[in-house]
Amino acid sequence: MKLGITMNTGRGVLAWDQTENAFYCTYHLPNSPVMVGVPHSKGCQSCVRRRIKCDERRPLCKRCETRGLQCPGYEKPTRFCHFSITQGDRQNALQSRPRKILRNDNVEGRSASNKDVAPSFDECVVPTLVQRSMCIQQKEVFGDFVDVNFPGLYYSWSSRMEVNFMEFMRQQSDTPTNALVWAASTLCTVNRGQRDQDRQQVDLGRAMYIRGIRTLIQLIQNPRTVKSDQTLGAAVLLGICEMIDGSFEQSWLAHSSGIAALFQHRGPEAHRDGVGRTLLISFRAFIVADSLLRGEPCFLAEPAWRAVIIQSMKQENERGKGSELGDLVEFAFHEITLCPGLVARVRDILAGKTIDPIQKKLLVGAVTTQISNLSKLHNRLSILFSQGIALESRPDLVGPIPRPVIHMLTKFSLQGINMAIDLLNRLLRSLSVHQTGSILDGNYYKQNFNQTCLASDRIIGEKLMEGPDELALSMGMLVLKQ
Template sequence: MVGVPRSKGCRTCLERRVKCDENFPTCKRCDKRGLQCPGYNRPRKFYHFIGPSGEQLTTSGLPQYIIDDSVSLRLNRTACVTQQKEAFGLFVDTTFPGLYYAWSSRVDVNFIEFVRQQDDSSFGALMLGARILGTLHLGRLYKDEDKIASCRSMYSRGLQCLAELIRNPQTVKSDHTLGAAVLLAIYEILDGTGQNSWLTHSRGITALFRHRGARAHSHGVGHMLLIAFRSFIVADALIRNEPCFLAEPEWRSIIKVSVRQEGLLGKGSKLGDLIEYSFHDITIIPGLVVRTRSLSNKLTHDNPVRRQKLMRELMQSRERLTDLHSQLVTLSSHDIRLEDRPGVYGPIPVHVANLLAHFSLHGINLATALLDRLILSIDSGQLQLTGSKSALCIEPSKEYQDTAISSASDMIPMLAGGSMGQINESPDHFALSMGMMILDGGSKDQLP
């Protein structure tokens, strides 16, 4: 750095520390003393300087980190973040192909686009979540244990960042916060510290959804985040033996709104609509389980009005799901020519549509079977219920007519842990089943 004296006097007067009369071309003080006045040119000298980034000047006067190095560091950082975003895209493409491609062209912003839109300088909770999942995917792909182990360290940092976002009233309702929570929960599902450790995240995500409100998830990023995690929310409610908040009217209305909007925007399809309506009915099943267990723990003839009302709801729900199942079977029939399917599949790719239909049908089958068991637990296998003829004509399947349910704890076998393999080994299939694969009891469902 160049230092310049503040006084305008000659150098001799400055050194003597006396006031210079600044006479031109030489000062009178120097003339009186018989000295040659050096004039008024300002001398310059260099001082040692430490910049704001901490780089020191070398003896040659150049900084240790010159501007090219600074630009290089920024370029390296940008390239690193870009690679992390692409690795996350590979993770989604490999781990959730059905869920992603079934909805990617139907939502306003898909998850990969959402991550790519983040600022390259951002290393917050959302980008850490994307980085963790991308690194986990690459570690498993190349069998690199060091990469897999590094995810746990990044996960701890991600949790700290997420906690800060949740504590801040200005960020607790943001898409960034909810997106980060979803990504960290998915990591916990795939490589968790315990068999059901993901439930802790799920409970927190449920609280975030409810705190943001249903309207925040009817469109945009909020709608995409709801679709990404809603199957796990249903499974969480079944495991905890609690009603699912997605069954509340304001949340169920989102499904009807989204179906209507997709139709208006030309993104709708018969297959997509049927699956949305199926999920619409599946959300109420956890609540039906809770109510059935509550009644099953009481005397057989206790409060018959409540029992009849519950029985009617169970049978109506089963009837709706049976009808939706039949329509899905018809749509996925191989007798329909591919050229006749644009209105059936819409923007959903054909190979993904087949996967989506298969596991959605599997989820409906599991939900219907559970409803059969709930009906039998109330009525001991005999449907003595007043109501419409169509409801009375629905009979439980033969498999469950031969099964006596003596206690509420036997209704959902292996629910608290036996089906965990279905989640972390095939999370995409689990999501496409609308969370109903939690009822599989650990069995593997294979594609035909």
């Protein structure tokens, strides 16, 4: 072995073998003194390099002067060092035999096969360096995706949360096996492919989506991970991926029902604050939209879940993060969660499943109350919205909500409230017509009510493709026909 260039790696010596055109790395045992490229001779650097005896004349060597060379002097560029390695490295330390880590086959004109390709020098020192770097980079790419696709939803709540979604992402381990990081990579790849009209990129994202679903299934089947924040977060991101690139028409509904089941399995207390509340805010509007389309009550209308919304608002105000605008939006969502259940009850009456006059009367009262509550919130929010630019300079009204999203949040919240009120008024008219006996046909809901109150599948799909952020800010009500 003929060694040329040497380098101290902190755990051993990396040396270039001039004979075999390869790098070698020698690992040293703990607490052993190491001499790195330090010649034994006290001669000048030129004589040491030429391996001849130096006369050691100061300040310049006579041998160099005789040969007409400029003497480089006697100062040595390297020095002795003493170091120890950790217990974890102790198992990997080699006794004395050098380990070949990289061959330079190109020097001899040979082509290396894939199996001959060895890790880079950085990977030898930190084996997971490349993977960790890619995971860290992917988290920041996900931040760009959020800025472009969900600015209203994210920034309307991010400064008010104890842990916002990006902070939650950055807390994840930098490994490609992390389901949440993998789901984020899937979502960003699909979105980037659609944006650039790159079919290959989209196909790659879809392949990643399949792997993400398989990983999610494993997490759900494991009792130790089924209720974890990472599992729910991965499900949420994969659900959004299904919205922007559905495997079939309205496929996101199948996924959203699974996400709703995960929320219910975790229970309302898990979403009162912290990451749990962040995850609930990120997907709750889609849960309401899903319930409206299915014509089923929304679990968020249950007393325990409604109480979580009120208690979270109180905690937000106690931390100094509350505002009148934020409270009005939360109160509006608190009322809108009841709409899917009211739709389901009216549907049952129109279909002839409920014939009790008392139940009809109670239902009319419930719908009327909801219209009244939402109308009051609409009036108060309209007053804020009418102030326009002046609203941005009122911290007592907007709190920590960033200025760029104040108008967007107010606008689509008002639109969502308007559409909820319109839906409830249609329910009242339908109940009134049914009560007079003018329409007794059990197919009324199928032929009339569903067409006038709820959007068709095609319209829903277009809404989600055009603006999932707007759908979220409208509290899920943009699924209704306008």
